Amino acid sequence: NAGVTQTPKFQVLKTGQSMTLQCAQDMNHEYMSWYRQDPGMGLRLIHYSVGAGITDQGEVPNGYNVSRSTTEDFPLRLLSAAPSQTSVYFCASRTGSFQVTFGSGTRLTVV
Amino acid sequence: DQQVKQNSPSLSVQEGRISILNCDYTNSMFDYFLWYKKYPAEGPTFLISISSIKDKNEDGRFTVFLNKSAKHLSLHIVPSQPGDSAVYFCAPNQGGSEKLVFGKGTKLTVNP
Numbered sequence: 293n294a295g296v297t298q299t300p301k302f303q304v305l306k307t308g309q310s311m312t313l314q315c316a317q318d319m320n321h322e323y324m325s326w327y328r329q330d331p332g333m334g335l336r337l338i339h340y341s342v343g344a345g346i347t348d349q350g351e352v353p354n355g356y357n358v359s360r361s362t363t364e365d366f367p368l369r370l371l372s373a374a375p376s377q378t379s380v381y382f383c384a385s386r387t388g389s390f391q392v393t394f395g396s397g398t399r400l401t402v403v
Numbered sequence: 404d405q406q407v408k409q410n411s412p413s414l415s416v417q418e419g420r421i422s423i424l425n426c427d428y429t430n431s432m433f434d435y436f437l438w439y440k441k442y443p444a445e446g447p448t449f450l451i452s453i454s455s456i457k458d459k460n461e462d463g464r465f466t467v468f469l470n471k472s473a474k475h476l477s478l479h480i481v482p483s484q485p486g487d488s489a490v491y492f493c494a495p496n497q498g499g500s501e502k503l504v505f506g507k508g509t510k511l512t513v514n515p
Contacts, residue, residue, distance in 0.1 A: 296446070325501060334407070334492055334505030335447070342501070350502060382446050390437055390496055392503070394446030 294318050298383050298395035305373040305402045313368040313398050315383030321393070323386045324366040325350070326358065328379040329397075335382060341366055373402045406430045409493055409506035417514055422480040424509045426493030429474065433495035437503065438467060438478050441490045450491070451478070483513045 299314045317324065325340035327350075337350030341360040355377060357369040366385075370377060383395040408427045416422045426436075434455040439447035453460040453467045453476065460467050466479045480487055493506040 323501065327505075332412075332507060334494075334507045335503075336505070337502055340501040348501070384446075390435060390452065390499075390503070391449040392437075394448070396444070396446050 296383055296385055296393050296395035298381075298398050300398060301396070302399050303401070305370070305400065307373060307375060307402060309373050311370050311373065313370075313381055313383075313400070315366045315368065315395060316364050317366075317383075317385040317393070318364065319385060319387075319393065320363060321385035321387050322363070324360065325384045325392075326356070326366070326368045327382045327384065327394075328352065329382065330379050338368065338381075370400075375402045378402045405506075406433075407493055407495060407504050407506040409491075409509050411509050412507070413510040413512070415512045415514060416483050418485055419482045422478075422483045422487065422511055422513065424478040424480075424491050424493075424511065426476050426478075426506055427474060428476075428493075428495055430495070430497065430504075431474065432497045433504075434498065435496040436467070436469060436476050437494045437496065438465075439492045439494055439505075440487075441492065441508070447492060480511075483511075485513045485515050487511060488513050 296317045326338040327335040339358040341347045381398045384392045386392045437452040438450040440450045441447040469476045490508040492508045494503040
């Protein structure tokens with residue numbers, strides 16, 4: 293099992309550009325989520341999904357969209373990148389327990 | 404307003420000694436508490452958890468203690484090993500929601 297796979301690992305965007313961070317898991321987990329981590333901060337929840345077709349907002353959802361068309365995939369879309377979205381993004385998945393499995397992260401810089 | 408505070412940004416201990424990492428929270432509705440470990444350039448990995456109905460949970464070298472009245476939990480690592488050097492996050496949960504609330508983390512360095 294690959295676990296949770298995130299692509300790309302690094303990305304530089306210009307202000308106003310859009311892009312999609314990809315996330316895939318092969319563990320048949322129902323629950324998937326996106327977090328961001330800023331320097332000196334803990335992880336903050338952006339969006340989450342409790343199953344295919346069901347998504348909801350987390351703590352910091354503004355500027356991001358998600359969809360969950362399959363159990364395996366949970367892409368995060370930045371509609372119009374801003375410097376404040378410079379961060380490290382982590383995708384995560386879990387089963388019924390709270391032992392969340394995280395991906396290795398995408399480091400995004402918006403200039 | 405921080406619901407979860409890890410007041411020590413860093414901690415340095417000698418190999419073989421005990422490491423104690425602390426976490427304070429303000430939300431009395433938190434009922435499940437997790438600790439994650441994070442190495443540089445990797446995602447966090449689950450370490451140990453405790454339910455609010457317990458005051459102690461042990462897994463090998465790792466023990467988590469919960470003091471609900473003080474809204475305080477601590478992670479003990481005995482004996483500490485150089486491979487334990489990482490950032491440790493406390494992450495409480497309320498009512499089984501998807502919203503884990505992470506502290507800012509404590510960077511542990513275990514010196515050989």
